Amino acid sequence: MSDHSLSTPLLPPSDHTIVSISNPTPQTSINSNGSNNLYCFLGAENGYEVLETSTIDPFRNHTSKIEGVYEWVKIVVCLPIAALRLVIFGVSLVIGYIATRCALFGWKDRESPMPRWRCGIMWITRVSARCILFSFGYFSFLLLVF
DSSP states (O other): OOOOSTTSOSSOOOSSOOOOOOOSSOOOOOOTTSOOOTTGGGTOTTSOOOOOOOOOOTTOOOOSSOOSHHHHHHHHHHHHHHHHHHHHHHHHHHHHHHHHHHHHTTOOOOSSOOOHHHHHHHHHHHHHHHHHHHHTTOOTTHHHHO
């Protein structure tokens, strides 16, 4: 089985018949108006034309400076929101870490479930994780916290 062509069987020979189908003459597509244009139904009468590439780059800001009231209002409104999100992230991270360390401090029995008071402290970690998601912009957690 050193022959690696398309007609070589993948499985060893068996009792079934293999039929090869080939079309010696290619068929041409002729539309209702008698042309071979496949794109005439789209309105391309002379065939498909590839347009030139656009020079617009949506990932590049071509403004050299901040101009206009609208841009300044966006900066004044959005910078405090970004700072508040960073503060929420940092505080939630610290509270979650402290709560987890307190809950796991001195817990040696890994085979049995946690006592109720340790589970209650771990609930703080769950809420702080939701606050971290909130600081990243995930807002549907509000229904699942309480």
